[in-house]
Amino acid sequence: MAFKTGEHPRLLFSAEELDALRASAESGLKARVLDRVKQLCANYMDPAHPQYLDFGEREKDIWLQRYGIFTVLPNLDTLSTGYAFTEDQAIGDFARDAVMAIIDNGLGENEGWRHGLGHDKGMFAHTMAFVYDICYDRFSDEQRVRFQEYARESVAFAREFWAGDLAQIANNRGVRGLLAPALWCMAVEGEIEIENSERSIDQLESAIEQFLFNGIDATGAPFEGPQYVYRSCVPYCAASAEAMRRRGGINLLNNNRFERLLEYQLFELVPGGGTLNNLNDCQPSCGSVACSLTQMGKPGGKLLPWLGTQLDFHPDRTPDWLDDNDDLSETPQGTNFLYFLLWWRDDIPCHSPQELGYPLARHFVGRGVASMRTGWAKDDWLVSHFCGPQVLKCHRQGDSNHLAFYALGERFLVDAGYGNPQVDLAQAGERWYGETDVHNCVMVDGQNQRGPHITPGWTEGEMLDFVQSDEFITTLGDAASTTGPDHRIRRSFRRVVLVRRGPVPFLVVVDLNENDGEPFLAECLWHTEPGNQVELTDGGFTIHGQQNDCLASVLYPSDADIRLADSNTRPQVRVPVRAAVAEMVTVFCPRRKGEEAPEFTCEREDEGQFVITCRSGGSVTAVRMAAAVTEPLRQPIEVEMG
Numbered sequence: 001m002a003f004k005t006g007e008h009p010r011l012l013f014s015a016e017e018l019d020a021l022r023a024s025a026e027s028g029l030k031a032r033v034l035d036r037v038k039q040l041c042a043n044y045m046d047p048a049h050p051q052y053l054d055f056g057e058r059e060k061d062i063w064l065q066r067y068g069i070f071t072v073l074p075n076l077d078t079l080s081t082g083y084a085f086t087e088d089q090a091i092g093d094f095a096r097d098a099v100m101a102i103i104d105n106g107l108g109e110n111e112g113w114r115h116g117l118g119h120d121k122g123m124f125a126h127t128m129a130f131v132y133d134i135c136y137d138r139f140s141d142e143q144r145v146r147f148q149e150y151a152r153e154s155v156a157f158a159r160e161f162w163a164g165d166l167a168q169i170a171n172n173r174g175v176r177g178l179l180a181p182a183l184w185c186m187a188v189e190g191e192i193e194i195e196n197s198e199r200s201i202d203q204l205e206s207a208i209e210q211f212l213f214n215g216i217d218a219t220g221a222p223f224e225g226p227q228y229v230y231r232s233c234v235p236y237c238a239a240s241a242e243a244m245r246r247r248g249g250i251n252l253l254n255n256n257r258f259e260r261l262l263e264y265q266l267f268e269l270v271p272g273g274g275t276l277n278n279l280n281d282c283q284p285s286c287g288s289v290a291c292s293l294t295q296m297g298k299p300g301g302k303l304l305p306w307l308g309t310q311l312d313f314h315p316d317r318t319p320d321w322l323d324d325n326d327d328l329s330e331t332p333q334g335t336n337f338l339y340f341l342l343w344w345r346d347d348i349p350c351h352s353p354q355e356l357g358y359p360l361a362r363h364f365v366g367r368g369v370a371s372m373r374t375g376w377a378k379d380d381w382l383v384s385h386f387c388g389p390q391v392l393k394c395h396r397q398g399d400s401n402h403l404a405f406y407a408l409g410e411r412f413l414v415d416a417g418y419g420n421p422q423v424d425l426a427q428a429g430e431r432w433y434g435e436t437d438v439h440n441c442v443m444v445d446g447q448n449q450r451g452p453h454i455t456p457g458w459t460e461g462e463m464l465d466f467v468q469s470d471e472f473i474t475t476l477g478d479a480a481s482t483t484g485p486d487h488r489i490r491r492s493f494r495r496v497v498l499v500r501r502g503p504v505p506f507l508v509v510v511d512l513n514e515n516d517g518e519p520f521l522a523e524c525l526w527h528t529e530p531g532n533q534v535e536l537t538d539g540g541f542t543i544h545g546q547q548n549d550c551l552a553s554v555l556y557p558s559d560a561d562i563r564l565a566d567s568n569t570r571p572q573v574r575v576p577v578r579a580a581v582a583e584m585v586t587v588f589c590p591r592r593k594g595e596e597a598p599e600f601t602c603e604r605e606d607e608g609q610f611v612i613t614c615r616s617g618g619s620v621t622a623v624r625m626a627a628a629v630t631e632p633l634r635q636p637i638e639v640e641m642g
Helices: 017-022 029-044 066-086 088-106 118-134 141-160 162-167 172-188 197-214 226-231 234-247 256-269 290-295 299-310 334-343
Strands: 361-364 369-373 384-388 404-409 410-413 442-444 463-467 472-478 491-499 504-514 520-527 532-536 540-544 548-556 565-567 571-577 581-592 599-604 608-618 619-627 638-641
Touching: 017 066, 029 066, 029 088, 029 334, 066 088, 066 118, 066 334, 088 118, 088 141, 118 141, 118 172, 118 234, 141 162, 141 172, 141 197, 162 172, 162 197, 172 197, 172 234, 197 234, 197 256, 226 234, 226 256, 226 290, 234 256, 234 290, 234 334, 256 290, 256 299, 256 361, 256 369, 256 540, 290 299, 290 334, 361 463, 369 463, 369 472, 369 491, 384 472, 384 491, 410 540, 410 548, 410 581, 442 491, 442 504, 472 540, 491 619, 504 520, 504 608, 504 619, 520 581, 532 571, 548 599, 581 599, 581 608
Parallel strands: none
Antiparallel strands: 361 369, 369 384, 384 404, 404 410, 442 520, 463 472, 472 491, 491 504, 504 581, 520 571, 532 540, 540 548, 548 581, 565 571, 599 608, 608 619, 619 638
């Protein structure tokens, strides 16, 4: 099948559906979103407003620089949404004129809005195609012809990069690059002949399928950081999949990995909401599930009303949607408005994860992420342990066995995220990957992790064990393959135990690094949120959060030389141990201000057992576990409470 000549709108909805869509936005949450869309449209069209989108004079350099696509395109998305849901011709005309200004003046050409990097091509094609489709009746015949010729040129540019984009199909750049020619073709189908049009659309269908299987593991965890999947890839994939479905293609939105992505968001949700744990090369504020609204009504989609109250697509949650921020660069992604107005359903009740029967821990096997929680409330704990494979062409970092810890509304142990100290990988043809020394990992002899080809950031860790019971959750990560031949390390294990029952919950981390007999330096690194304060104490350190604290006890070795430093604008604790077999035991115990601190001790028995004891008041909790050097690795852990 194909779209008919002159049939617009057609990509996400038809003209026949518009009356019902507009009626659905007359009340409830949709009405609040539409009110915000109307206000933003008014701002963009008002020359006296700071958010004015001055396509005529183009006084702002955003029209001429690459970064402009991150502002101009979302704003155009918002304008086309406003026209669709209000029928205000002035809004449609303004969006049309902005599009024609881009075309007629070659805006963004030098930085490659339409023929640069894969993700740039995809973003640009997405917005231009949807504005043309939604505002089609506001274009004159002459303007339509000009747009159609521009689309044909753009397809030719995009197809020049086809092989390179296909090689990066697991990441956001590749799949968005292959999205570009298909969307251009579908937008003008039946109106102009474009060489290889059908092939471009077929390639996108295949690309989305490949991304779902190569960029996301079978349990729903993305191989790039959440920022790249939930904001930079999935929305474009889902919208394109819907367009292809309406054209008569297969319904890729039925792929269960779209649903499973929601569960990854659930388990990696920072307590209190607002964002996800920013694993790997990722910004910390990246919790959008707007395009996942296509999954409402499906089994996994039952999470969406509750996730909506926690994350940034929901107008009751995040100021980005409803605030009066006048900074043009800080407006939300405009597509979020459209997806919400199209797909939000008020008839699906809001149930908590507990009510829906979700456990408090999940191992995302293919990705090597283990999420462990004490509950779903703001003050509950989240421990996220990563030790898994990295995909070469994806955004990644040298962070095997990295640990993040959130509790009592505080961010105690964090990943510095995007913007870590960068590495020049000119020899590998890549760059931008944060090193190990800005993560909560163990460094050996001062060297950052390396992958199998000694490439910074390309690591191959493995999660060897994941067990949960009523009393505890435990994981075991193996990062030995990340050390490379220069490191001489035979074993690099991290055992994590979250003791979540009893009078005092606490977190135990046991690290083992071992070579073939020669002493070496192992340094355990811990990083906290900027703004937190770290105080060295006798046998450990205390992380002072904004309202609450976390006690960290370095129990083994008992004479460790704990040091305080700074790393990438945040406090860093370094715990060095020099040995041929470097074992370290650290216990973290959050507490509210003024609460009595529990007492922790550790014994290493001759049989290769660690016994960690917590005494609080008259209660005692003992954790007995094998040192990681002991075989077999998966020996049972015992937790005794009295």
